[in-house]
Amino acid sequence: MTITKTLTSWYSIHKRDLPWRNTTNPYYIWLSEIILQQTQIKQGLPYYEAFVNNYPTVFQLAKAKESQVLKLWQGLGYYSRARNLHATAKYVAYELHGEFPKNYKGLLKLKGVGDYTASAIASICFNENTAVLDGNVYRFLSRYFGINTPINTTNGFKTFKALAQEILDKNNPAEHNQAIMDFGSRQCMPTNPDCTVCPFKESCVAYNKSLVAALPVKLKAKKPVKKYFNFLVFISSSGQTILEKREEKGIWKNLYQFPLIETEKATHLNDFKSKLKTYPLLNGENYELILFNDTDIVHKLSHQHLHTKFWIVNLNKLPTSGIPIKNLRDYAVPVLIEKFIDDFNF
DNA sequence: AACACGGGGAC
DNA sequence: GTCCCAGTGTT
Incomplete structure (x- = not known):
């Protein structure tokens, strides 16, 4: 045979x-x-x-x-x-x-x-x-x-x-x-x-x-790198938020996300607040900052472990053009963002 | 040749 | 935690 x-x-x-x-x-x-x-x-x-x-x-x-x-x-x-x-x-x-x-x-x-x-x-x-x-x-x-x-x-x-x-x-x-x-x-x-x-x-x-x-024999993969992501979830009094398209090559290219600030290590409320003072989008704006998740959400990918905080930024008027929150689900987003949208009751 | 690229599921 | 999944493109 x-x-x-x-x-x-x-x-x-x-x-x-x-x-x-x-x-x-x-x-x-x-x-x-x-x-x-x-x-x-x-x-x-x-x-x-x-x-x-x-x-x-x-x-x-x-x-x-x-x-x-x-x-x-x-x-x-x-x-x-x-x-x-x-x-x-x-x-x-x-x-x-x-x-x-x-x-x-x-x-x-x-x-x-x-x-x-x-x-x-x-x-x-x-x-x-x-x-x-x-x-x-x-x-x-x-x-x-x-x-x-x-x-x-x-x-x-x-x-x-x-x-x-x-x-x-x-x-x-x-x-x-x-x-x-x-x-x-x-x-x-x-x-x-x-x-x-x-x-x-x-x-x-x-x-x-x-x-x-x-069997089979397979060479070991590299260990994933840790990254620290801070997403800014803008919420205006008229019910708008900001999404950005990831244009650069690399992970999630051409998908959307909330404005992202990446840091070298995990941040806390006070040092993140002072970091935002030099953030262009919020320069001179009045806003309220609330941390959504007390402990980091760890999103595990094959090559990266993303330690993530979602920061809610309440303000009267967006500092730049945004989209109605009710349209959030029209955009292609990474699973990490999708899960947040599901968990956060807008 | 080595590396980046997602997310879910099995164990 | 580790490994795998009807792999491909870039450097």
């Missing part, structure tokens, strides 16, 4: 019924693949439904404003995916007349489409023999073949990509690729897989050498 026959036999019983499994339309496959990058299916599924419903074709996505696309993406993270999604939709709609490239090489040129996504679309939509290599495939291959090369290195990528390509079913790459990913996700899972029911238990190197928990 070949690997691929065992995989597809397993897949015929255990495959999940997912909305993008019933189509080979590259627009829908592309949409699902971008949404699922570094994202579990359970988390991405409602976003896929929302995008399909709001933008049934690439032309409608192309016509949308980026702010609308980011609003629909709100909460999913890695927002460059949404910005690249929109840019690519415009490119496909207006430069390629709505037709996605029909092979790996062409797909790879699209913004937000890398080796994995190009391989997935090329195989699923166009039956091109390009093996996918995602977290699930890394895990299965490293265990089955007993390979301890770290997966998050250039050498690891080359090694596992070549192996994935070697075992790819050249007669049915679409089925093979989806089967191997589902298998990694549902049978050969990261922790405590039930290897006693695994169809590969006779030949799996990791299982037979008790290396399942040790």
Whole structure:
């Protein structure tokens, strides 16, 4: 029995019924693949439904404003995916007349489409023999073949990509690729897989050498840096507040937030008050300052831990142009801000 | 080659 | 707390 026959036999019983499994339309496959990058299916599924419903074709996505696309993406993270999604939709709609490239090489040129996504679309939509290599495939291959090369290195990528390509079913790459990913996700899972029911238990190197928990090998990530954020939540007597768009590159680009003052360490009421005396927006203004959260809210991201205070600034008239508080929810904001808006009773 | 980029969920 | 998730782009 070949690997691929065992995989597809397993897949015929255990495959999940997912909305993008019933189509080979590259627009829908592309949409699902971008949404699922570094994202579990359970988390991405409602976003896929929302995008399909709001933008049934690439032309409608192309016509949308980026702010609308980011609003629909709100909460999913890695927002460059949404910005690249929109840019690519415009490119496909207006430069390629709505037709996605029909092979790996062409797909790879699209913004937000890398080796994995190009391989997935090329195989699923166009039956091109390009093996996918995602977290699930890394895990299965490293265990089955007993390979301890770290997966998050250039050498690891080359090694596992070549192996994935070697075992790819050249007669049915679409089925093979989806089967191997589902298998990694549902049978050969990261922790405590039930290897006693695994169809590969006779030949799996990791299982037979008790290396399942040790594979795959992955180089350690850096520790996240701590940052100290102070958001100024302006509230005017006419019910307005101030939102700013994050224009600079980096985290949350093109999302909105309350005016932010970042400090080197945690602040307290009195030193923050004196700090505000040199803050341009509040220079010479009369206002009342109230700290919303007594203890810092710690928002944990992969690379940053954000220790956050929300300062309520009550005043008669805003020092600059603002927006009605009732319109706050029209703007795409980070989850940290969204949670505050939910918790604070405006 | 190393790093930045979100947020949720499992253990 | 640690690790992972249908990875990609930048430096």
